[in-house]
Amino acid sequence: MKNRIALVLTLLLFATHFGCATATEPLPEAAPLAGAPYDPWEPMNRHIYRFNANFDKFVFLPLVSGYRFILPQFVRTGVSNFFSNIGETTIIVNSMLQFAPVKTAKSVARLTVNSTIGIGGLFDVARHWNLPGEHEDFGQTLGFYGVGPGPYLVLPILGPSSLRDTSGLAVDWAMTGVPLLLWVPAASPYTTGASFLSAFQTRDDLSFSYGELGPFEYLLIRKLYLEYRELQVAN
Amino acid sequence: MVATAGLLLSALVFSSSTAASYDYPVQDALLATVIGTRAADEGPVPKKVPTKVRSIVRFPERDIPDVFWNQDEFRYTVSAQKKGAPLIFIVAGTGASHRSSKMLYLRRLFFSEGFHVIALSSPTHPNFILTASSSGHPGYTPEDSLDLYAVMREAYSELASKVSIHEVHLTGYSLGGTQAAFLTAIDDREGAFHFKKILMINPSVDLFASLRILDGLFSDALPDGAESVVDLVERLLAGVSAYSQEHGLRSLDDELLYKIAEERIAEGRPPKKRFLAGLIAASFRLSASDMFFTVDVLANGGHIVPKDTKLGVGASLEPYFRRSMSWSFERYFDDVLLPYWQGKGGDLDLGREALIERASLRSLAVLLREDSRMGAVTNADDIILSAEDLEFLRTNMGDRLKVYPVGGHCGNLSYRENSEYMIRYFKEDTP
Numbered sequence: 294m295k296n297r298i299a300l301v302l303t304l305l306l307f308a309t310h311f312g313c314a315t316a317t318e319p320l321p322e323a324a325p326l327a328g329a330p331y332d333p334w335e336p337m338n339r340h341i342y343r344f345n346a347n348f349d350k351f352v353f354l355p356l357v358s359g360y361r362f363i364l365p366q367f368v369r370t371g372v373s374n375f376f377s378n379i380g381e382t383t384i385i386v387n388s389m390l391q392f393a394p395v396k397t398a399k400s401v402a403r404l405t406v407n408s409t410i411g412i413g414g415l416f417d418v419a420r421h422w423n424l425p426g427e428h429e430d431f432g433q434t435l436g437f438y439g440v441g442p443g444p445y446l447v448l449p450i451l452g453p454s455s456l457r458d459t460s461g462l463a464v465d466w467a468m469t470g471v472p473l474l475l476w477v478p479a480a481s482p483y484t485t486g487a488s489f490l491s492a493f494q495t496r497d498d499l500s501f502s503y504g505e506l507g508p509f510e511y512l513l514i515r516k517l518y519l520e521y522r523e524l525q526v527a528n
Numbered sequence: 529m530v531a532t533a534g535l536l537l538s539a540l541v542f543s544s545s546t547a548a549s550y551d552y553p554v555q556d557a558l559l560a561t562v563i564g565t566r567a568a569d570e571g572p573v574p575k576k577v578p579t580k581v582r583s584i585v586r587f588p589e590r591d592i593p594d595v596f597w598n599q600d601e602f603r604y605t606v607s608a609q610k611k612g613a614p615l616i617f618i619v620a621g622t623g624a625s626h627r628s629s630k631m632l633y634l635r636r637l638f639f640s641e642g643f644h645v646i647a648l649s650s651p652t653h654p655n656f657i658l659t660a661s662s663s664g665h666p667g668y669t670p671e672d673s674l675d676l677y678a679v680m681r682e683a684y685s686e687l688a689s690k691v692s693i694h695e696v697h698l699t700g701y702s703l704g705g706t707q708a709a710f711l712t713a714i715d716d717r718e719g720a721f722h723f724k725k726i727l728m729i730n731p732s733v734d735l736f737a738s739l740r741i742l743d744g745l746f747s748d749a750l751p752d753g754a755e756s757v758v759d760l761v762e763r764l765l766a767g768v769s770a771y772s773q774e775h776g777l778r779s780l781d782d783e784l785l786y787k788i789a790e791e792r793i794a795e796g797r798p799p800k801k802r803f804l805a806g807l808i809a810a811s812f813r814l815s816a817s818d819m820f821f822t823v824d825v826l827a828n829g830g831h832i833v834p835k836d837t838k839l840g841v842g843a844s845l846e847p848y849f850r851r852s853m854s855w856s857f858e859r860y861f862d863d864v865l866l867p868y869w870q871g872k873g874g875d876l877d878l879g880r881e882a883l884i885e886r887a888s889l890r891s892l893a894v895l896l897r898e899d900s901r902m903g904a905v906t907n908a909d910d911i912i913l914s915a916e917d918l919e920f921l922r923t924n925m926g927d928r929l930k931v932y933p934v935g936g937h938c939g940n941l942s943y944r945e946n947s948e949y950m951i952r953y954f955k956e957d958t959p
Contacts, residue, residue: 335844339843343841505625508595508654512845524777
């Protein structure tokens with residue numbers, strides 16, 4: 294059969310794609326399904342999706358492979374840890390906003406341990422002390438307070454999102470921006486370098502490759518994204 | 529009490545090494561097919577091996593519709609040794625790409641044992657259909673294998689221009705296993721590779737019969753079609769959601785289904801047969817629908833998408849997705865494939881049954897019987913083989929066929945003992 298993860302993912306995905314496909318076969322012009330993902334900007338989203346795929350192929354992946362070539366794995370792990378550590382503040386703030394004392398305490402502990410013993414966040418020491426990283430962002434916080442995802446949105450370069458999650462992202466960026474500036478002098482070549490490093494590392498950590506999921510990839514990714522965000526909000 | 533019952537059931541479904549011969553832990557064929565092998569039980573393969581995605585433009589003049597904007601070239605994966613080495617080609621199963629997880633596992637396995645590896649998508653995968661299929665109508669194995677052979681030649685010369693290749697082996701799983709036999713027959717005529725050893729992994733004997741089994745699973749397990757699929761997926765999501773509430777979201781990795789099944793069995797409520805059959809059927813139907821849609825749009829066939837519809841980059845494909853999902857393989861065969869080949873006339877203007885027969889391994893019985901380079905591994909409970917199919921393989925291949933007692937369809941492919949067998953098979957001079 295298909296590989297296992299694809300099985301899980303794809304089945305997670307196409308839950309609501311079937312609403313009214315019956316044995317009598319509706320014409321392709323059939324009305325949109327009840328419960329189908331809300332995607333009023335689909336044509337624009339699909340164009341951005343294509344832009345992202347091309348950007349990935351011609352710009353991002355070649356740069357990332359150069360980055361991989363130059364920096365050995367342990368350095369890249371350090372880079373990845375460094376940026377996760379900076380992101381820890383976002384998790385702390387969002388956990389507090391969601392009244393999640395355990396998550397907040399864990400993340401505070403992680404930030405403290407990793408920033409000190411982990412040498413400014415280069416080593417994820419806390420993980421070995423049974424304090425694995427959590428994930429909370431402002432999109433989830435909005436979801437916690439009952440804000441629905443709103444229209445699905447594909448962001449240039451950043452990929453799948455929703456109106457809610459994009460607003461959340463802006464808030465989170467403002468939050469991370471502040472501690473980042475404490476580390477790196479503003480408006481210097483270092484900030485630019487740091488953003489590039491962060492972007493390369495994020496792509497390096499991601500195993501997704503455009504065009505492998507077949508002609509309905511856009512639908513599947515959309516469904517996956519929205520379902521996964523629901524799970525994140527519920528957790 | 530409940531705990532005891534759970535343990536008993538657990539022992540029944542996940543047996544813990546009672547049979548001295550074979551210890552793959554999942555005894556149920558459907559469950560094995562769905563959850564496969566967990567990482568701890570796989571062969572010792574490195575996590576990362578050198579990987580290059582290469583591409584071929586086989587039909588530069590072909591006008592590929594806009595809706596397939598990222599499918600302009602045929603893509604395959606190469607993992608090459610630094611020095612001269614034997615090469616092994618791997619062919620993916622129905623609807624699978626060169627990067628599917630089974631392909632990834634096999635590539636890592638063979639590379640770590642010193643082979644160059646070239647991994648190829650199935651001729652039923654959309655990328656292959658659009659860029660490498662001469663007919664654009666996959667499903668008839670003898671013709672699909674000719675297309676495979678053509679891309680194998682190009683991939684081979686590309687690799688041979690960079691590094692020395694000592695000898696060439698061939699393997700494939702599921703439909704890819706069946707194609708390995710057809711490729712051997714082609715190579716006997718064409719002589720581009722002179723395969724040293726060929727191994728079919730869980731091959732289908734009669735593709736049409738196997739696909740009818742999967743169509744049958746769909747109509748049995750999901751009798752209300754779409755409605756049943758919605759229901760199935762909601763139950764799966766509920767299971768995933770419950771599991772993630774308890775164990776956190778980090779638990780949602782590629783062993784998720786394995787872990788959920790294990791937990792449920794321990795609690796005395798193992799996944800129901802019908803649910804598992806539904807998952808297999810729906811997953812298969814999902815990849816088949818990619819193929820139906822791709823074939824129809826490329827040929828402007830008007831079955832899924834009305835004739836002459838121009839689907840742009842921004843077009844919503846949801847209605848066509850639903851329509852493709854409602855097609856069975858049998859319908860594709862009768863409404864699309866058969867008329868296409870019969871319309872071509874000539875050699876292939878055969879009746880339905882004759883065409884099916886020619887696409888089956890039965891048409892290669894002599895080759896399977898007499899060619900000592902050919903071997904096969906399968907499972908006694910492989911869901912895509914009938915008792916007669918298994919008997920056919922046994923009769924013709926004798927001790928070149930290895931049959932494991934359990935494993936379902938490819939569930940045990942990456943199990944450590946299976947991995948050792950595959951390596952031994954290619955490394956030893958006699959089967």
